Amino acid sequence: MTIGAEIASSQKNCSRSVCIPINYSLLDPKVIPVQVNVQLQLRQILGLDLDQRTVTVEVFTNLYWKDWWVETLSNKATTIDEQVRDEVRLIDWHVQDLRNITHSLPVHDSGLIATPSLDGTGSIISISTEATVVFNCEMNFNLFPFNKIKCDYVITSTDYDSGKLMFQANWSQIVNAHKLEFQLESDYEVQFDPILPKNLSASAVHRDHSSYHSAIGFQIYLKYRPTEALLLYYLPALILVLAAHLSFLIKPDGAPTRISLVTLSLTAVMNQFNTLNQISPKGGKGPTAAAIYLLTCVFSNCFCLGLNILTFRFKNDPVKFQNVNFYSALTSSISFLLFNLIYWPVILVSI
Incomplete structure (x- = not known):
């Protein structure tokens, strides 16, 4: 970092107990790859379209990561308001094999929360959403009525490969609701399995074959009751x-x-x-x-x-x-x- 950049980074843009350097957009993360913690909860399976080979689910998603350049003046979690929110670097992520997202709502007012880091440097940035997601499933009907439907709900990054961004979670952070609702439960037996962090070939994300992208999610197996x-x-x-x-x-x-x-x-x-x-x-x-x-x-x-x-x-x-x-x-x-x-x-x- 140059002397000019150091001076600029010491000048703050503050709002509602959250401050960022005025040259925030020019600063790179201090540690690469950025470690993004993921919490996923499958709330409901809203529908299954056999003709379109899609499943509709309601999913709660929480992502949180450390940003060394964001300073939280309060000693507790603070909502990042519009004045700073638009400048804070967000995590690029999307759902693989996505068809549609509807009713995507932030859990908090602005969707972004800043919490002081335990080591006193930077802040933990978190974003939580509840969304209704329609995505493609692997369906093979040759074994009907003994067929299984496999649906992989996988989130990954399009712009950042695993050298710049890594998703991480454990078994307890990727779960389904205790009372999972499924309208076709009388026809299908539901099995839920977490997909812990793995690397996807770039060809699965876009046409660039030279890199790998971090991915995480869960699998839904729907076994038809024969x-x-x-x-x-x-x-x-x-x-x-x-x-x-x-x-x-x-x-x-x-x-x-x-x-x-x-x-x-x-x-x-x-x-x-x-x-x-x-x-x-x-x-x-x-x-x-x-x-x-x-x-x-x-x-x-x-x-x-x-x-x-x-x-x-x-x-x-x-x-x-x-x-x-x-x-x-x-x-x-x-x-x-x-x-x-x-x-x-x-x-x-x-x-």
Whole structure:
């Protein structure tokens, strides 16, 4: 610092017990990187948009850091008023994958508080806000109704890399509300995990690949509760397939009954499949897990119908009819059983 700068820095601009040098804007922080302490609290999950792949949350954010050039004349926390506030150096931060911020309100009147530093040099500057934030989530619907939605709420700096600014916090500073409100709680199980300080590649922030940026936040996992889908779609489809397989127990003279039973089962499963397609989330790569199961049930019932038609070609020969009927029933049952033995372990491993 030059002699002129030292003289200028000794001249103060004061307002409401807070003073800064008149050449404040020309002064660099005395310690780099600036250590920014972060407190985050997830208050509410206000909404989930599956079409837009976004989640809306209410978040309380508190940032505080040491500024060696800000002097607090009072021995207690002081609100920085407009005369000084516009000149105080603020921390540049933003939310990754942000769509929109609404109802962003400072907790205090001006949003900025200055507190004397314990070591007597400079002040601790803090800013607290409550905001409703809409941001992008990672959604993969291929496992519906066993799918999970992963939402990373991450704050970072655009202008300052980790060599100039570092976010820091511990587990107790990144929390969710004790009574977290979520309108879709009956449909989703919520899991909250802090994201402690880490470095993001600059390519995740902007096009500059030469640096890393400090980041911090939390993760929300929304696990869909599959009970309703299991009861409304899986269980009825399974019963209808079993009913079709039971048709092989009907005697040869009951051909109309056998064909009617399989045809009705097939029609009902197809209706189940069409209804599921209307209510299941769209946008995954390929069919959902539920759609695959119901589609297999449709094919299984079609297979039963074809085998029944084949069997009745031998109705005039009791021996051949009995053999063909037995192996038809065995083939259709084993094929559907093998599908289930493959399907459910894959689902359980994936979730």
